[in-house]
Amino acid sequence: MQNYGKFYQKSWEERINHISQNEKLTKEQIQILKNSAHNKSLGDTMIENYITDYSYPEGIAFHYLINNKRYLVPMVTEEPSVVAASSHGAAIIAKAGGFLAKTSERLMIGQIILESVEDSAKLIIEIQKLTKDLLVVADQAHPSLKKRGGGTRWLKTHILAEDLVVLNIAIDVQEAMGANMINTMLEAVAARLEAVLRQQVLMSILSNYATECLASTTCKIPYELLSKNGFAGEIIAQKIVQASRVAQLDTYRAATHNKGIMNGIDAVVMASGNDWRAIESGAHAYAARNGQYKGLSTWKISGDYLVGELEMPLPVGFIGGSIGIVPLVSLNQKLMKITSARELEQIIVSVGLAQNLAALLALVSEGIQKGHMRLQLKSLVIAAGANVAEEAVLVDKMLQADKRDIASAKKILTDYRKKDKNG
Numbered sequence: 001m002q003n004y005g006k007f008y009q010k011s012w013e014e015r016i017n018h019i020s021q022n023e024k025l026t027k028e029q030i031q032i033l034k035n036s037a038h039n040k041s042l043g044d045t046m047i048e049n050y051i052t053d054y055s056y057p058e059g060i061a062f063h064y065l066i067n068n069k070r071y072l073v074p075m076v077t078e079e080p081s082v083v084a085a086s087s088h089g090a091a092i093i094a095k096a097g098g099f100l101a102k103t104s105e106r107l108m109i110g111q112i113i114l115e116s117v118e119d120s121a122k123l124i125i126e127i128q129k130l131t132k133d134l135l136v137v138a139d140q141a142h143p144s145l146k147k148r149g150g151g152t153r154w155l156k157t158h159i160l161a162e163d164l165v166v167l168n169i170a171i172d173v174q175e176a177m178g179a180n181m182i183n184t185m186l187e188a189v190a191a192r193l194e195a196v197l198r199q200q201v202l203m204s205i206l207s208n209y210a211t212e213c214l215a216s217t218t219c220k221i222p223y224e225l226l227s228k229n230g231f232a233g234e235i236i237a238q239k240i241v242q243a244s245r246v247a248q249l250d251t252y253r254a255a256t257h258n259k260g261i262m263n264g265i266d267a268v269v270m271a272s273g274n275d276w277r278a279i280e281s282g283a284h285a286y287a288a289r290n291g292q293y294k295g296l297s298t299w300k301i302s303g304d305y306l307v308g309e310l311e312m313p314l315p316v317g318f319i320g321g322s323i324g325i326v327p328l329v330s331l332n333q334k335l336m337k338i339t340s341a342r343e344l345e346q347i348i349v350s351v352g353l354a355q356n357l358a359a360l361l362a363l364v365s366e367g368i369q370k371g372h373m374r375l376q377l378k379s380l381v382i383a384a385g386a387n388v389a390e391e392a393v394l395v396d397k398m399l400q401a402d403k404r405d406i407a408s409a410k411k412i413l414t415d416y417r418k419k420d421k422n423g
């Protein structure tokens with residue numbers, strides 16, 4: 001291992017030189033690092049040991065009609081078909097009248113874990129007596145939140161084990177996701193507990209299981225909008241209901257069902273400058289809330305309609321964190337024409353349901369590969385060296401080919417170029 005001591009103290013140029021020499025990077029590789037470093041000061045502000053920017057493509061999903069308002073939805077993803085599928089699902093739902101989306105209160109839970117507890121029942125009574133005082137301490141640690149109408153809402157305790165007690169504090173974070181605010185408030189409360197009760201604190205941190213910050217959406221699709229590939233809409237609807245049942249019964253399928261939902265959710269969470277790991281962990285914990293991991297969405301038949309529902313924790317922010325400092329995030333907020341975190345939550349949860357509909361529709365009718373095939377072949381021919389002008393022709397040729405791997409893409413490209421040269 002080469003010596004990278006004090007890398008963080010070096011300037012960007014020094015870091016690039018250092019890593020290039022140590023790792024024996026070629027001129028071309030150094031150029032990739034340099035050319036990709038689009039915003040050095042921003043990168044340096046956001047993370048440590050910054051060297052370059054790793055960029056993801058952003059696309060727009062269309063046809064979103066949510067609570068009678070039309071939205072453009074920016075999506076950031078590396079996966080082909082996600083944006084197209086999203087628009088497709090949204091278009092069907094828009095024709096059916098759109099989504100009806102709602103949000104709960106926006107409370108985040110912060111936890112203080114107390115360890116080496118000698119008498120847990122007694123400690124809980126002591127904490128209950130102190131509750132008012134502890135909430136004041138928390139609010140005083142972040143007075144501006146209280147001024148804006150936010151702040152602590154409640155405090156609950158419970159015993160985890162003989163020697164472990166946990167305090168959960170609910171905090172209204174207003175328009176932010178609030179991780180830093182919450183952690184500051186918790187640490188103030190932890191210090192008070194240590195001082196007043198002489199109680200040892202193991203740690204204080206927000207919980208990503210945001211059960212008090214839920215978003216939900218529903219849609220009601222008449223059968224006729226679902227017919228596909230010669231299948232009647234009613235049959236497709238029944239198959240989607242079966243797929244939804246399977247995701248409630250089988251964890252292997254539930255994980256994939258939810259992955260499809262998160263394809264859409266994460267892409268908008270990223271475009272909106274929010275922490276997708278926080279949303280992922282909360283979503284999966286919520287999927288297992290009744291003791292078994294299940295699909296987050298459900299599809300049922302009601303009358304001559306297919307009715308879809310999705311509810312999940314969506315503690316996203318509209319301000320704070322990287323949101324204010326990444327210019328593209330403000331631009332994406334403008335594209336979505338949103339004015340609050342709640343509106344963003346409603347879009348994101350609806351994207352999750354549209355994404356799920358598109359995936360299930362494809363799976364129960366033509367299978368997923370057909371729809372993905374052109375996009376996958378496009379990636380393959382580009383990986384084989386095709387340029388933009390050659391892309392479409394080569395994808396057509398690959399569709400005719402027996403083998404659809406990189407070697408065959410390279411051969412087809414070479415043959416095509418030879419023919420092109422020879423007229």
Ligand code: MEV
Binds near residue numbers: 257
């Ligand atoms: C692929 O990224 C997502 C799907 O597997 C989701 C699903 O199976 O529901 C198509």
